[in-house]
Amino acid sequence: MTISELVITLTIISILAVFVTSTYSNYATRTKIANQVSLVTAHARQVYDLKKDGKDFYLNFDNSTVNDYGAVTKNIGESGANIIKGNAEVMIRPEAVDPDSVRWRCIVYGDGLSESSIPNHCILGSSIFFRILKDNNMLIMIGVKFIKIIHSSVIGLSLVVMKRLNFGITLTEYLIVVIMLQS
Structure with a gap:
């Protein structure tokens, strides 16, 4: 084996190693997040049932x-369960779907996360979008009444206003908010 053959072989092995490592890392992150989504969903269902029945609950x-x-x-x-480096939730x-049923929506936010690193059924949101959902649960009733009469031109105008105010929300996230408020 000549030196040039050895260099070519090492180059090919290095390229394959980089590809395999990045693929495995993405798979490992996705699996860890999916596990947490499963755990949180189980707790969310318990909390929802207790709240629906008007009972107190303790989130242990x-x-x-x-x-x-x-x-x-x-x-x-890192400041929580330490599954993901940086900030992630x-x-x-x-x-509500029908009066007696519910649909569960999964939303993930995290530094350095991409669509490929979260489960397929989850939405990847920015930190501001996530904070809106967490703190205000979609702008509550004022937003619901407003969204019932909203038109596409109003969506475009309000998105421009939100961007001018440096609100930091994307069109996709805004439309998700609109859809969630309508349901």
Whole structure:
């Protein structure tokens, strides 16, 4: 084997190693997040059932919070469960479908996360979008009444206003807010 063949072989092995390492890292992150989503969903269902029945509950779940509407949030970043480097949170929130049923929406926010590093059924949101959901649960009733009469031109105008105010929300996130408020 000549030196040039050895160099070519090492180059090919190095390229494959980089590809395999990045793929495995993404898979490992996605699996860890999916595990946390499963745990948070189980707790969210318990909380929702207790709140629906008007009963008190105690959230005995590390690094988690619940808002007034039954959305359960878990910190999976370095300051929380330490699953993801940096800041990261998972939220499972209920959405009414019929009077006696509920649909669960998964939203993930995190530094350095991409669509490929979260479960398929989850939405990847920015920190501001996540904070809106966590703190205000979609701008509550004022937003609901406004969204019932909203038109596409109003969506465009309000998005421009939000960007001018440096609100930091994307069109996709804004439309998700609109859809969630309508349901």
